[in-house]
Amino acid sequence: MTEPLLAGALAEEATKKSGLIWVRGADGGTARPLWHVWHEGAAWLVGDGPVEQPFPEGLAAGARAEVSVRSKDKGGRVVEWTALVEEPAPRSEAWEAAVAELKGKRLNAPDGEGVVERWAAECRVLRLAPVTAHTELPSGSLAARPVASPATTREPVPDALPRLLFRRKRRR
Incomplete structure (x- = not known):
């Protein structure tokens, strides 16, 4: 009984303290880093x-x-949780309250x-409500x-590079 409670508390605290969360949609595609605010x-x-x-x-x-939450200092995964996605109607009471919080966290709004x-x-504006938290993290990197891309091709190291990098200063 305490395990789900502790996992839920860990998910909440880690998400509150994190600047970004990594979210993967229902189709199981690639996770994206998204800025967020924890509210209610x-x-x-x-x-x-167009600008968001x-x-x-x-x-x-x-x-x-x-949702995958990473540590602010080390970048390692802290907890993963499953969320139910809700989209409140614009100008509804819940929408207004959340937007007031989001507005304070939005940097450099044009x-x-x-x-x-x-x-x-x-x-x-979406609300990701936690359903279950997973404290057992996968052992693989999930990278x-x-x-x-042509930008990722490697060329051979120039012959003079080791001499330039590891040249010792001569003593006088």
């Missing part, structure tokens, strides 16, 4: 607008999402005080393979 027992997100963060595929009202109007017209 859930993580709230704003995005999918893009949400991962499959993040829709009524769907489930997987329209300053008009951000709330823009969010109501162009963006989606995605890099996308193929």
Whole structure:
């Protein structure tokens, strides 16, 4: 009985302290880092607008999402939890309360005080309510393979590089 309670408390505290959470939609695609705010027992997100963060595929009202929370100092995974995605109607009471919190955390908004109007017209505000928390983390890295790109090709190391890097200063 205490294990689910402790896991839920760990998920809440870790999410509150983290600046970003990694969210994977219902389709099981790639997880995206999203800034959020913890408000009234859930993580709230704003995005999918022309200037705001893009949400991962499959993040829709009524769907489930997987949330991974990482440590602020070391970057390692602390906890993962499953969330139920809710999308309150713009200008509803819950929406207004969450947007007031989100507005305070939004850095460098291009329209300053008009951000709330823009969010109501162009963006989606989502509530990720925790359903279950998983304290047993996977043993693998879960790192995605890099996308193929000509920028990732390696050239041989120039012959003079080791001499330049490891040249000792001569004593006089």
